[in-house]
Amino acid sequence: RKEVEQDPGPFNVPEGATVAFNCTYSNSASQSFFWYRQDCRKEPKLLMSVYSSGNEDGRFTAQLNRASQYISLLIRDSKLSDSATYLCVVNPPNQGGKLIFGQGTELSVKP
Amino acid sequence: EPEVTQTPSHQVTQMGQEVILRCVPISNHLYFYWYRQILGQKVEFLVSFYNNEISEKSEIFDDQFSVERPDGSNFTLKIRSTKLEDSAMYFCASSEDWETQYFGPGTRLLVL
Numbered sequence A: 001r002k003e004v005e006q007d008p009g010p011f012n013v014p015e016g017a018t019v020a021f022n023c024t025y026s027n028s029a030s031q032s033f034f035w036y037r038q039d040c041r042k043e044p045k046l047l048m049s050v051y052s053s054g055n056e057d058g059r060f061t062a063q064l065n066r067a068s069q070y071i072s073l074l075i076r077d078s079k080l081s082d083s084a085t086y087l088c089v090v091n092p093p094n095q096g097g098k099l100i101f102g103q104g105t106e107l108s109v110k111p
Numbered sequence B: 001e002p003e004v005t006q007t008p009s010h011q012v013t014q015m016g017q018e019v020i021l022r023c024v025p026i027s028n029h030l031y032f033y034w035y036r037q038i039l040g041q042k043v044e045f046l047v048s049f050y051n052n053e054i055s056e057k058s059e060i061f062d063d064q065f066s067v068e069r070p071d072g073s074n075f076t077l078k079i080r081s082t083k084l085e086d087s088a089m090y091f092c093a094s095s096e097d098w099e100t101q102y103f104g105p106g107t108r109l110l111v112l
Helices: none
Strands: A004-006 A011-014 A019-025 A032-038 A044-050 A055-057 A060-065 A070-075 A084-091 A105-110 B005-007 B010-013 B019-024 B031-037 B044-050 B053-057 B065-068 B075-079 B088-095 B107-111
Touching (some): A044 A055, A070 A084
Antiparallel strands (some): B031 B044
16 A cells, blocks of 8 residues: 555546545554645645644645545635645654655646 | 745756755754655655754665755755756755644756
8 A cells, every 4th residue: 555645636627616635544653644735846835734623724624534544635616726736745653754745636627 | 924945946967966955944943854856756755854963864865865954044955976866856844843844945956
């Protein structure tokens, strides 16, 4: 199993659509999880941390299922500016802060 | 809002040459990192650095690579003798703790 595995993309959706991304991770001892977004040829930018109880930030909702080692990101009412690659990121324990990135899922929001 | 900065934004070098990539982390952060991303591939961890020493390094970070914090603000990555396969985007990141990391805009390195 890959350390962090994401849905294959690309996702092409119309403006206003709801879209969900999924991610699985292999290290069951991992404690910290994040979603980053990356625009073409730019740096990863932190979108949100993922907490055990699930958390929401505006149109974005992140969920964590530790038993299934599964993380999700839901984007509601998608905007053209949401077009980017979404990176699922895991911080495994006792590895000096090393972040493990998934391959990313590309989202394209069309008018 | 404080940001991580990196210089240069682009670097072209000949195979076998040494390169130094520079980063200025966010000022109150104590943990520093280098990652790289080969075109079309995922972001990969290279090294983490805390309290003036390496905390963790990946298999990629071999003897050709070194990091240094030469003063109170800069954090550098040196590649001693570049190879073609070192061509990638190199990102510096910093954090207050071991968790939430903020990335710089990257240096695009091309080895010819």
